Amino acid sequence: MSKRLFFPLVILTIFSMLFSACAQTPGASNGKLIVVATTTLIGDVAAKVGGDLIELSVMMPAGADPHSFEPAPADLSKVADADLVLVNGIEFEGFLEKLIENAGDEAKVVTVSEGIETIAFVEGADEHADEEHADEEHADEEHADEEHADEEHVDEEHAHDHGEFDPHVWQDPNNVIVWVNQMADALSARDSANAATYRANADVYIAELQTLDTWIKEQVAQIPEANRRLVTEHGTLGYFAARYGFEVVGAAIPGFSTLAEPSAQELAELADDIRDLDVKAIFVGNTVNANVASQIAQDTGIQLVPIYTDSLSPADGPAASYLDFMKFNVEAIVGALK
Numbered sequence: 001m002s003k004r005l006f007f008p009l010v011i012l013t014i015f016s017m018l019f020s021a022c023a024q025t026p027g028a029s030n031g032k033l034i035v036v037a038t039t040t041l042i043g044d045v046a047a048k049v050g051g052d053l054i055e056l057s058v059m060m061p062a063g064a065d066p067h068s069f070e071p072a073p074a075d076l077s078k079v080a081d082a083d084l085v086l087v088n089g090i091e092f093e094g095f096l097e098k099l100i101e102n103a104g105d106e107a108k109v110v111t112v113s114e115g116i117e118t119i120a121f122v123e124g125a126d127e128h129a130d131e132e133h134a135d136e137e138h139a140d141e142e143h144a145d146e147e148h149a150d151e152e153h154v155d156e157e158h159a160h161d162h163g164e165f166d167p168h169v170w171q172d173p174n175n176v177i178v179w180v181n182q183m184a185d186a187l188s189a190r191d192s193a194n195a196a197t198y199r200a201n202a203d204v205y206i207a208e209l210q211t212l213d214t215w216i217k218e219q220v221a222q223i224p225e226a227n228r229r230l231v232t233e234h235g236t237l238g239y240f241a242a243r244y245g246f247e248v249v250g251a252a253i254p255g256f257s258t259l260a261e262p263s264a265q266e267l268a269e270l271a272d273d274i275r276d277l278d279v280k281a282i283f284v285g286n287t288v289n290a291n292v293a294s295q296i297a298q299d300t301g302i303q304l305v306p307i308y309t310d311s312l313s314p315a316d317g318p319a320a321s322y323l324d325f326m327k328f329n330v331e332a333i334v335g336a337l338k
């Protein structure tokens with residue numbers, strides 16, 4: 001082989017080796033793991049666990065409705081380039097299938113809610129008046145044996161329209177502790193050199209979540225028991241209610257998604273329940289159109305109270321972190337019901 005041909009070949013070989021080295025670690029950037037979180041809430045928690053060891057981007061802007069959000073091509077290419085993609089799961093992200101397709105490697109998509117005991121959809125309004133006592137008796141059983149509860153209580157077709165399981169797990173800080181542990185494990189598995197730091201970050205934040213849980217219990221104690229009844233614009237507060245001793249009377253949009261349309265009959269039944277049970281307020285999240293909820297508030301003469309449900313506020317708002325989000329909501333709920 002002549003020298004003339006040999007040198008370009010060597011250079012070409014070196015370039016192709018360099019190129020394939022890059023291709024093997026698509027996310028690598030200053031040695032940091034590239035992490036994509038779907039929602040603002042997951043993003044905030046991931047930032048606490050990953051600290052400055054990760055390069056984090058959050059797919060949804062503050063205030064976007066995760067139930068109806070559609071990622072742009074740029075979002076999907078970020079997913080392709082990421083080392084780790086953190087998703088809520090429980091059918092919260094409607095685009096999850098598309099996200100996994102674009103991830104290239106399904107193993108890098110981590111469902112942070114995995115391991116959380118989910119709340120199943122139970123037909124609300126009618127049962128409520130007739131079977132209130134029975135529901136209470138069965139509550140523990142249902143939690144203990146979810147499959148059994150599904151068979152007995154969930155009209156499957158109907159439940160599917162409304163979302164079968166409640167995805168809004170973050171409304172109980174104890175579920176966010178599950179997220180934190182999932183994140184610490186996932187980050188450590190991909191960056192074992194920094195595992196001790198991820199664990200330490202996780203433990204610091206878990207202590208803050210436990211403090212938050214205690215604070216919420218103290219705040220809720222100000223609300224007379226008879227007033228601990230929640231109506232929302234869609235079913236967002238199930239885990240909060242289960243943890244802190246509230247009863248979910250119903251939602252303007254029945255079920256756990258914003259995508260369903262309430263029927264006139266469902267709205268009339270909810271208004272009846274609000275009057276019968278002397279419910280004080282309807283809480284409306286920051287990711288929805290408040291029209292139906294404000295109509296209910298008008299018809300029944302109760303307060304319409306804004307809270308944060310499926311997204312943090314923008315950075316300069318009052319709920320820019322998960323901890324502030326929960327404090328804002330608890331103060332709003334206590335203020336309206338006490």
Ligand SMILES: [Zn+2]
Pocket residue numbers: 067168234235236256257258309310
């Ligand atoms: Zn929601």
